Amino acid sequence: MQVGDPSPSDRSSVDTPMHAGVGQTVAKIILFGEHSVVYGYPAIAMPLRNLRMIARVEPTTRPSELSSLGWVGPLDEAPARFASIVRAVDAALEFAGHPNARLRIETHAEFPPERGLGSSAAAAGAVIRAVLNAFDVDVEPEDLFDLTQVAERIAHGHPSGLDATATSSQSPIHFQAGATTAVQINLSAWIVVADSGIHGSTRETVGHIREEHERCPEVTRPRLAELGRITAEAVDDVRAGDVSGLGQKMNDAHRLLAELGVSNARLDQLTAAARSAGAVGAKLTGGGRGGCVIALARTSADAKRIAAALGMAGATGTWVYAPHAYEVAA
Ligand code: MEV
Numbered sequence: 001m002q003v004g005d006p007s008p009s010d011r012s013s014v015d016t017p018m019h020a021g022v023g024q025t026v027a028k029i030i031l032f033g034e035h036s037v038v039y040g041y042p043a044i045a046m047p048l049r050n051l052r053m054i055a056r057v058e059p060t061t062r063p064s065e066l067s068s069l070g071w072v073g074p075l076d077e078a079p080a081r082f083a084s085i086v087r088a089v090d091a092a093l094e095f096a097g098h099p100n101a102r103l104r105i106e107t108h109a110e111f112p113p114e115r116g117l118g119s120s121a122a123a124a125g126a127v128i129r130a131v132l133n134a135f136d137v138d139v140e141p142e143d144l145f146d147l148t149q150v151a152e153r154i155a156h157g158h159p160s161g162l163d164a165t166a167t168s169s170q171s172p173i174h175f176q177a178g179a180t181t182a183v184q185i186n187l188s189a190w191i192v193v194a195d196s197g198i199h200g201s202t203r204e205t206v207g208h209i210r211e212e213h214e215r216c217p218e219v220t221r222p223r224l225a226e227l228g229r230i231t232a233e234a235v236d237d238v239r240a241g242d243v244s245g246l247g248q249k250m251n252d253a254h255r256l257l258a259e260l261g262v263s264n265a266r267l268d269q270l271t272a273a274a275r276s277a278g279a280v281g282a283k284l285t286g287g288g289r290g291g292c293v294i295a296l297a298r299t300s301a302d303a304k305r306i307a308a309a310l311g312m313a314g315a316t317g318t319w320v321y322a323p324h325a326y327e328v329a330a
Contacts, residue, residue, distance in 0.1 A: 020058040023129025027051035027117040028166035029285045029294055032231040032253055035209055037160045041228030042176040045166035051111040055126035057103045057134050068107040088124035088151035092131035114199040116286020121163035124151035156202050185323040186241045190303035192295040196266045197316035200290030205262040223256050247280025247296045254283035262288030270313055277309030278302050
């Protein structure tokens, strides 16, 4: 069956799955290439496998119900912030051939929403997997991607597909124009992720750059191209283990993203605090104007000190990752 863009289904007639279903995805960070990836340039992203998004669905004879982020109620009455989950449910039910099925849907996230960690794509991906699991539908990775993109178009307007891919990936990825390859990170370094505590809207920041791109292409285009060039070179640094080169490129990428108008005072402060505490480089990650920053540390002791400094500077949460610990499938 083809993945389409189904119109909202009529949930009036009863059609229940045989059993409960479960689906899981994870958070992600973008190391390089947010925003420029929307214009066809490359990006490098890393799944955060310890920050899971789990969705469970079970059959019900009552009207379909959603429980997500503390909100519980009829799926048909879900607030606008859940529109992409509602779309994900509809798209998955259409794909399964049970458009009118009634389900109780529950999502559980181990990371906060609207922080550039991919929560909308992760939630859509987990719900789609749970629904298909409930109907024992075998599905190809390309179909899962297409279904998640149907929901992501509701969340972001024109998603590149990077979030849909990274939140279901096993290892760091290189992504460009829909094509994905695994990246081996040979880097003796640590990445500190820090939450600014501010909600960021990817739809808003992607929209802002699109408007600037139309209004002032002679200024916006070279900045996006420069981000693309930095990302392409960062791929070589990641493979070669050049920590200094990568840190400098993170600083440059943050400056360009700020010039594009998607940073804010808090993200600038946090990245500066990370550098003062010894980070080799730091940048915002994801849509921006809120959400998270990432900082590169040479040692695990440096990473701990940088995480503490970020906490002192107002970060509401920090996580430390060793990207070289990923095993990349051949
Ligand atoms: C958001 O996590 C990443 C963006 O590049 C948007 C996209 O790729 O669709 C800002």
